Amino acid sequence: MDAAATAADLLETGARLSRRFGEDPEYARAGGGNSSVKHGGTLYIKPSGVSLASMTAASLMPLALDPLLALVDAGGEASAGSDPVMRVAMAARLRDEGSRRPSVECVFHALIPRRFVIHTHPTTVNALTCARDGEAIARDLFGDDAVWIPYTDPGLPLAREIARRRDERRASARPAEVTLLQNHGLIVAGDDEAAIVERSEAVVAAVLERIAAGPSLAGPSQPAAPAATAAVEQLSRVVGAALGADGVARSVVFDGSAEAAWVAGSPEGRALVEAGPLTPDQIVYAGSWPLWLDAAAAAAPEELLPQAVADAVAGHAARRGEVPVIVIVEGHGVLATGAGPRQAETARQLYLDAIRVGRGALALGGVRALTPAEGQFIQDWEAEAYRRNLEAQ
Numbered sequence: 001m002d003a004a005a006t007a008a009d010l011l012e013t014g015a016r017l018s019r020r021f022g023e024d025p026e027y028a029r030a031g032g033g034n035s036s037v038k039h040g041g042t043l044y045i046k047p048s049g050v051s052l053a054s055m056t057a058a059s060l061m062p063l064a065l066d067p068l069l070a071l072v073d074a075g076g077e078a079s080a081g082s083d084p085v086m087r088v089a090m091a092a093r094l095r096d097e098g099s100r101r102p103s104v105e106c107v108f109h110a111l112i113p114r115r116f117v118i119h120t121h122p123t124t125v126n127a128l129t130c131a132r133d134g135e136a137i138a139r140d141l142f143g144d145d146a147v148w149i150p151y152t153d154p155g156l157p158l159a160r161e162i163a164r165r166r167d168e169r170r171a172s173a174r175p176a177e178v179t180l181l182q183n184h185g186l187i188v189a190g191d192d193e194a195a196i197v198e199r200s201e202a203v204v205a206a207v208l209e210r211i212a213a214g215p216s217l218a219g220p221s222q223p224a225a226p227a228a229t230a231a232v233e234q235l236s237r238v239v240g241a242a243l244g245a246d247g248v249a250r251s252v253v254f255d256g257s258a259e260a261a262w263v264a265g266s267p268e269g270r271a272l273v274e275a276g277p278l279t280p281d282q283i284v285y286a287g288s289w290p291l292w293l294d295a296a297a298a299a300a301p302e303e304l305l306p307q308a309v310a311d312a313v314a315g316h317a318a319r320r321g322e323v324p325v326i327v328i329v330e331g332h333g334v335l336a337t338g339a340g341p342r343q344a345e346t347a348r349q350l351y352l353d354a355i356r357v358g359r360g361a362l363a364l365g366g367v368r369a370l371t372p373a374e375g376q377f378i379q380d381w382e383a384e385a386y387r388r389n390l391e392a393q
Contacts, residue, residue, distance in 0.1 A: 007039040010115060011057035013193050014044065017118055020197065022052025026204065027120040029353060030346050032281045033185070036109035036117045041065050042094065043110050048101040052120075061102045062094040068110035071156060072163050083155045083381075107159035112166075114177070114189035118196055121185040121281055123353050127360025128207045129182050130278045132368045134361075138180055141206050144169075146178040151370070153377050154184075154280065162187075178203060183279055183370055207360075214363030234305070235298060236335060239327055242309045243337055251344040256333035259355040264328050272358040273328060276369040279357065283370075283378045285350040286336070287325030291316045295330040322379075326351045 014037035021027040021035075031049040037060060038044070044060035046052065067088050074084075089102045103109070109117045128134050128141075135148045147169060152161040162179065169176065178199055179187035186203060190196045232254050240249035263269035270292065277288045293312055300308040317323055325347050327335040336351060338344030361367040370378075 007042075008057070010037050010039050011044060011060055013037070014060060014116055015055045015057045017116060017193055017196060018046060018052045018055035021118060021120050021200070022055065025349070025353075026124065027122045027200070028052045029121070029281065029349050030285055032285075033118075033120045034103040034105050034109070035119065036060075036103075036106070038065070038115055043068065043106065045102045045106045045109055047097075048103050061097060061100070063089060063092040063102055063106060063110075064094060065110050067092045068107050071107055072111055072160055085155050085159075104155050105158070107156060108162045108187070111159060111163050112187070112189045115191045116193070116196055117187065117189045118200070119185060119187045120200070121279065122200075122204055123356050124204045124207050124211070124360065125180070125186045126183075126279060126357045127211055127364060129180055129184060129186075130357050130368055131361040131364040132366035133364070134180075134182060134368065137210065137364060141210060142178065142180075142203070144174065145176055146180055146203070147176045149179060149181045149184075151182040151184065151374060153374070154381070183368065183374070185279075211360045211363045214365070216363075234302065235309075235329065238306050238309045239335055240337065241306070242313045243323060250337045250339060251341045252335050252337050253341070253344045253348050254333060254335055255348050255352060257352065259352050259359070260333035262359070263355050264333050265331050268362060269355075272355070272362075272367065275358075275367055276372070277375050277378075278354055278361075278367070278369055280378045281350055282354040283375060285325075286347045286354065287322065288375050288379060289316070289320040289322065289324065290326035290328050290334075290351070291324035292328050293330060298329045298332065 014035060018035040021033065027033065028051070031051055033052050034046045035052060035055065036043055036045045041064060043063045043065050045063060046055060047059065047061050050059065071085065071088055083104070085104055085107055086101060089104075089106050093102065105119060128137060131137060135150075138146060138148050147165050149158070149161055149165055152158045158181070166175070177189045181187065186200065188196050188199045188203075190199065236252040236254060237249070240252040243250045263272060273290055273292060277283045291312060293309070297308040297312050313323065325337055327337070329335060334348065334351060336344050336348035338347050358367055
């Protein structure tokens with residue numbers, strides 16, 4: 001792009017890039033991912049919780065760059081509930097945005113010295129970032145063309161780790177425009193729109209080829225045989241009532257696709273469920289721990305089914321400390337729940353993505369789930385609660 005490009009031109013390009021990746025479910029769902037444009041001393045960033053697919057030039061939020069860059073070198077540590085990023089970022093806004101927040105990842109966008117920075121959560125790439133040997137495989141696939149960032153809590157800790165790793169590379173290798181975030185996603189930066197698209201697609205293609213070369217997985221590879229419609233509807237009603245509050249049932253959607261049938265009908269699928277969440281997006285939109293509803297409970301007689309489901313929910317809450325968003329019906333598929341139909345559908349999509357990530361990671365040699373501490377940070381983090389609440393509106 002011309003070095004003399006105007007702010008208006010750059011913002012249109014940044015919004016177009018955002019939509020390009022936000023409209024492709026391979027790269028982003030719901031409010032996941034973020035994007036930015038730099039011009040002069042201003043960083044234009046996607047607002048928190050807003051989808052990449054909806055971005056326009058006008059919706060990119062302008063922030064002063066210098067206060068964000070100063071955070072990287074400032075003393076002190078960020079922690080859940082006291083992260084300084086949002087305080088600084090809200091003060092750095094250059095126009096009245098009311099209560100709307102910039103992306104909490106605005107600091108790493110600020111420190112990467114390129115016009116455009118696109119951060120996505122590609123399902124295929126996250127099969128690599130969630131693989132047990134992901135770093136070694138990434139080195140084999142991309143060499144010095146990508147920076148690998150071990151899992152780091154989002155916000156200021158992640159920005160500082162990216163800065164540190166980029167600084168290390170400057171002394172020994174050319175700057176990389178591709179960054180792989182363990183159990184999180186992909187960052188691609190550049191000054192040219194076409195180059196960003198090309199780099200992103202090349203990373204996805206390389207990982208997809210490696211997955212295809214791996215072992216095939218046992219278990220159902222076709223959608224489950226359709227359960228009787230009446231039985232599925234009844235189970236959905238019972239689950240919705242059991243998970244509801246104040247007498248208001250939750251919305252429930254059933255998925256019996258090949259991925260759902262695999263997770264509900266294979267030992268590898270159950271092991272994946274029990275390993276724990278793989279990414280922050282999974283926790284935010286689909287919960288950390290699905291409820292496994294065994295076949296006997298799911299097939300209880302009509303008059304006993306409500307109690308069987310209620311007992312299963314109560315037992316899950318006691319073990320896991322949370323009410324499930326996803327219910328795996330053994331031998332059948334996945335029930336996704338939400339406060340309304342849109343939230344339930346988002347949970348279904350995000351959990352199906354998590355299954356695809358897990359299957360891909362298994363094909364790459366094994367899964368690296370988030371540790372309990374990493375998952376708890378996301379569950380407790382106020383910034384993610386904000387994003388979760390926006391989805392519920």
